[in-house]
Amino acid sequence: MSAANPATISEANPFIPMTLGAYAAKAMTYRLPSADATYANINLAGECGELLGMIAKERRDGPYEGKKSVEYKRLLKKEIGDILWHLVAIAEDNGTTLDECALLNLVKLRDRKERDVIQGSGDER
Numbered sequence: 001m002s003a004a005n006p007a008t009i010s011e012a013n014p015f016i017p018m019t020l021g022a023y024a025a026k027a028m029t030y031r032l033p034s035a036d037a038t039y040a041n042i043n044l045a046g047e048c049g050e051l052l053g054m055i056a057k058e059r060r061d062g063p064y065e066g067k068k069s070v071e072y073k074r075l076l077k078k079e080i081g082d083i084l085w086h087l088v089a090i091a092e093d094n095g096t097t098l099d100e101c102a103l104l105n106l107v108k109l110r111d112r113k114e115r116d117v118i119q120g121s122g123d124e125r
Contacts, residue, residue: 020098024088031089040089047086051079 054076058064064072084098091098112118117125 024098027085027088037093040086044086047082
């Protein structure tokens with residue numbers, strides 16, 4: 001993707017608005033044959049590390065303002081997008097979708113809130 005102005009992306013982009021399923025279908029068309037399940041699993045950690053590094057540096061350097069803030073947000077979105085691509089690949093490799101995962105997560109959160117255990121530890125609380 002070119003360095004288009006983020007303000008004009010939605011105007012020129014036929015993918016806006018987009019669902020997780022629509023994103024997944026398009027994103028996987030860019031998957032290389034060498035980007036197998038092992039690659040997707042391992043590199044997810046690398047992409048998360050890049051995102052966390054950006055967040056840590058912003059914390060260390062103080063809140064970004066003005067042009068620096070706009071650039072930070074642009075780069076942050078790109079890293080989140082890379083993570084999203086890997087999550088789609090991992091879901092696909094395991095016979096599920098991000099839509100299914102997102103729905104299951106919302107059901108889990110609603111259940112925890114109703115049982116007043118949304119705060120705490122443990123996947124099966």
